[in-house]
Amino acid sequence: MKLGLGQINTKWMDVDNNKEHILKLVKEAKEQHCRAIFFAEMCLTGFSSDAQRLLDKISYQEALEFFMKAAKDNELYIGFGAVEGSEGSNYNCYTVLSPEGQVVNKYYKIHSFSPGGE
16 A cells, blocks of 8 residues: 655645645645555644634634545545544544545544643
């Protein structure tokens, strides 16, 4: 199985720009006959420990729909990280989608980064 690792030069809080670069890599992965491509955590927004600020920029549902379409359109497994909000709590979530755009797995980071406190 051939896998792709999608690393973009994420522009802080520029979701449209980051989506454009992500889609280029997804298409390239398909052209290179990859079966899956995996992106970093918070790849649409850039990293921040202020999770609510990221959710205000793009909801988890919006990110999920973007990647579901990309997975279906390119017939690839896609993994991506985004902030997911639920019942007043926010989670750093990594989601893997099938080529049909269905959620295959989710992982919630339980030991979040805390500057200077690790």
